[in-house]
Amino acid sequence: MPFDPSNLAAPSVRTLAPYVPGKPIEELEREYGIHDIIKLASNENPLGPGPQALAAIATAAREIGLYPDGGGFALKQALARRYGVAPEGITLGNGSNDVLVMLTEAFLTPDTEAVYSQYGFAVYPIAVQATGAKARVAPALPDPHPMAFGHDLDAMARLVNQHTRLVFIANPNNPTGTWIEAVALKAFIAAMPPSTLVVVDEAYIEYVEDQDFPDTSRWLGEFPNLVVTRTFSKAFGLAGLRVGYALSQPAVAGMLNRVRQAFNVNSVALAAACAALDDREHLQRSIVANREGMQQIKAGLDELGIRHLPSRGNFILIDCAKPAAAIYEAMLRQGVIVRPVGNYQLPNHLRLTIGTQAQNQRMLDALRQALIVLA
Numbered sequence: 001m002p003f004d005p006s007n008l009a010a011p012s013v014r015t016l017a018p019y020v021p022g023k024p025i026e027e028l029e030r031e032y033g034i035h036d037i038i039k040l041a042s043n044e045n046p047l048g049p050g051p052q053a054l055a056a057i058a059t060a061a062r063e064i065g066l067y068p069d070g071g072g073f074a075l076k077q078a079l080a081r082r083y084g085v086a087p088e089g090i091t092l093g094n095g096s097n098d099v100l101v102m103l104t105e106a107f108l109t110p111d112t113e114a115v116y117s118q119y120g121f122a123v124y125p126i127a128v129q130a131t132g133a134k135a136r137v138a139p140a141l142p143d144p145h146p147m148a149f150g151h152d153l154d155a156m157a158r159l160v161n162q163h164t165r166l167v168f169i170a171n172p173n174n175p176t177g178t179w180i181e182a183v184a185l186k187a188f189i190a191a192m193p194p195s196t197l198v199v200v201d202e203a204y205i206e207y208v209e210d211q212d213f214p215d216t217s218r219w220l221g222e223f224p225n226l227v228v229t230r231t232f233s234k235a236f237g238l239a240g241l242r243v244g245y246a247l248s249q250p251a252v253a254g255m256l257n258r259v260r261q262a263f264n265v266n267s268v269a270l271a272a273a274c275a276a277l278d279d280r281e282h283l284q285r286s287i288v289a290n291r292e293g294m295q296q297i298k299a300g301l302d303e304l305g306i307r308h309l310p311s312r313g314n315f316i317l318i319d320c321a322k323p324a325a326a327i328y329e330a331m332l333r334q335g336v337i338v339r340p341v342g343n344y345q346l347p348n349h350l351r352l353t354i355g356t357q358a359q360n361q362r363m364l365d366a367l368r369q370a371l372i373v374l375a
């Protein structure tokens with residue numbers, strides 16, 4: 001019999017559709033032989049890391065002959081101080097993707113279920129399916145709802161039963177940018193049975209400036225089944241280093257630590273994250289740049305007559321009103337990488353990351369040009 005690893009893989013893995021990342025700049029260079037490329041495809045911070053993080057990286061690089069602190073003591077202390085949470089309730093991850101996977105490994109089995117929303121972040125279906133658990137996908141809010149394509153909490157609640165171990169809520173959600181307000185989110189969590197953990201993924205929360213936006217880290221004392229995940233990849237500008245974390249009750253963190261790899265966060269990343277947390281100026285600069293870039297892009301899209309979804313992240317989802325693959329392609333040829341979302345069953349949409357002012361202008365110009373060429 002010929003060797004066929006797909007027959008050997010777990011059935012749930014065999015049928016998995018792998019995560020499709022944003023196209024790397026080097027790949028576009030190789031394929032098209034063009035240079036001066038900008039990538040606004042993965043919601044990275046266009047300002048990159050701040051000066052304090054860069055200095056900490058240089059210092060930490062001298063020590064990489066040693067294993068990192070597997071307990072992440074210093075970073076947990078810094079996070080605990082900054083957000084007023086107990087260090088025992090913090091679980092560090094190799095990006096928050098890592099803690100999302102740890103949650104599925106610790107709490108899901110083939111006879112349990114997980115709930116997430118249609119158009120919810122793409123990591124949820126992959127992580128859930130890999131465990132063999134049953135995924136229950138709630139339909140998104142319909143168009144035209146003010147939060148169309150966003151999470152429908154009532155529809156999600158209806159899918160929860162005694163087998164549900166995890167519910168994933170991204171607030172704001174990627175790729176839609178949509179969000180959930182505090183009152184509705186709190187009522188949802190309060191209605192969940194104790195056999196269900198609610199995971200609120202706050203990857204973009206640092207960018208949100210609304211005063212009344214739910215900061216669920218404040219609710220951890222009230223809801224023992226709440227887990228909050230966050231990351232240093234977005235507003236803190238450390239995507240390449242891979243650091244994220246979960247906030248939860250210490251007992252939940254105890255379960256995650258059983259499946260966590262001993263040295264999952266490297267020493268350079270730990271040092272950089274501590275420094276980034278201290279660098280309030282860089283964070284503030286990043287927030288302001290995002291706010292201004294969002295205004296610039298929305299104004300440009302309005303001028304082009306392109307519909308866009310409301311967003312509280314550092315990205316915006318646009319409706320091209322025709323297959324977006326050709327527009328994506330035409331923009332690539334101009335050296336501008338954005339993100340197609342066909343993997344979310346949104347073939348007419350593109351997700352644009354907010355860049356610097358110059359990058360935003362170039363992206364809008366490339367989009368305008370693509371629409372002219374394809375008209």
Ligand SMILES: *Cc1c(COP(=O)(O)O)cnc(C)c1O
Pocket residue numbers: 043094095096097098121170172173174201203230231232233239242243244
């Ligand atoms: C980017 C993103 C993450 C994960 O990013 P990491 O780099 O793994 O920390 C998690 N959730 C959402 C919704 C995201 O957009």
